[in-house]
Amino acid sequence: MTSEKACKTCKRLVEGKECVVCKGTDLTRNWKGVIIIYDVESEMAKKSGHTVPGKYALQIV
Numbered sequence: 559m560t561s562e563k564a565c566k567t568c569k570r571l572v573e574g575k576e577c578v579v580c581k582g583t584d585l586t587r588n589w590k591g592v593i594i595i596y597d598v599e600s601e602m603a604k605k606s607g608h609t610v611p612g613k614y615a616l617q618i619v
Contacts, residue, residue, distance in 0.1 A: 564589035564615035571600050571613045591616030 563585035565568070567576035571592070576583050593616055595608045608614055 562613075563587050564618055566618055568608075569614045569616075569618060570610075571615055579612065586618060588619045589615035589617060590619055 561573055562571040562590060563573075564583070565582050566571060566586055567582040568577060568580045569589075570577050570579045573583065575585070577585070580587040583591060593602065593606060593608075593614050595603045595611050595614065596611055597603065597604070598611060603609070608616075
């Protein structure tokens with residue numbers, strides 16, 4: 559099991575108590591799927607709305 563939690567605001571996967579992207583603290587362990595964004599200009603980044611490279615949850619459950 560992973561220790562990563564997903565930010566409920568931007569879906570960024572984090573290991574601490576605060577999201578490094580939006581600085582949110584509303585985190586959950588209930589998430590599914592992973593998308594890794596390397597290039598914020600890619601079609602996947604644009605379609606998913608992510609503007610910062612990193613690892614994100616596909617779905618918050």
